[in-house]
Amino acid sequence: MENTVIDLRKIFISMDTSHFKETFSSEEKCLEILASAKWQNGFVCHKCGGTKYGHGKTQYARRCTSCKKEESVTAHTIFHHCRIPLPLAFEIAYLVCGTPGIAASNLSQMLDTRHMTCLNFKKRILECVASHGNLAKAI
Ligand SMILES: [Zn+2]
Numbered sequence: 001m002e003n004t005v006i007d008l009r010k011i012f013i014s015m016d017t018s019h020f021k022e023t024f025s026s027e028e029k030c031l032e033i034l035a036s037a038k039w040q041n042g043f044v045c046h047k048c049g050g051t052k053y054g055h056g057k058t059q060y061a062r063r064c065t066s067c068k069k070e071e072s073v074t075a076h077t078i079f080h081h082c083r084i085p086l087p088l089a090f091e092i093a094y095l096v097c098g099t100p101g102i103a104a105s106n107l108s109q110m111l112d113t114r115h116m117t118c119l120n121f122k123k124r125i126l127e128c129v130a131s132h133g134n135l136a137k138a139i
Contacts, residue, residue: 008037009097020094028059030086035060035073045069046076078128084117092118096125 011033015023024030043053043062050066057063063070074080082089091111095102104119111118 008093011037012094012097015094020091024087024090024094027086030079030090031060031073034077034079038073038077046071078124082121084113084121088113089121092121093125096122100126100129 042051044051045064045067047069048064048067050064052065053062054065056070058072060073061070079089092107095107104115104122107118108115
């Protein structure tokens with residue numbers, strides 16, 4: 001089954017830094033934007049292909065009405081099992097999209113975040129772009 005295409009780069013490109021920080025300022029706002037981008041063409045269950053859904057247990061998650069499989073907002077995106085707060089993860093993605101060659105040490109300094117964290121997440125973003133030609137397409 002085709003994964004949902006989410007091109008966050010299109011969202012990022014239209015924003016300057018202050019607009020970005022305002023928009024992605026909390027975990028909830030990040031989830032809300034990710035959910036609307038992820039399901040912009042409607043919900044399709046990854047397990048059975050069903051398109052009808054109800055609310056899931058976690059915020060903005062959707063639960064397939066046919067097979068009852070719940071899908072979180074971050075599932076099948078680069079933000080899945082992300083151990084850092086979403087606003088920080090989005091900020092790394094924003095900076096890497098703006099400057100793909102940016103050094104992890106610069107990110108680490110700018111965001112006051114561990115070097116390894118920046119390095120690993122940057123790698124994840126670039127791998128995703130390389131294999132899907134798209135920022136947040138499913139892993
Ligand atoms: Zn299903």
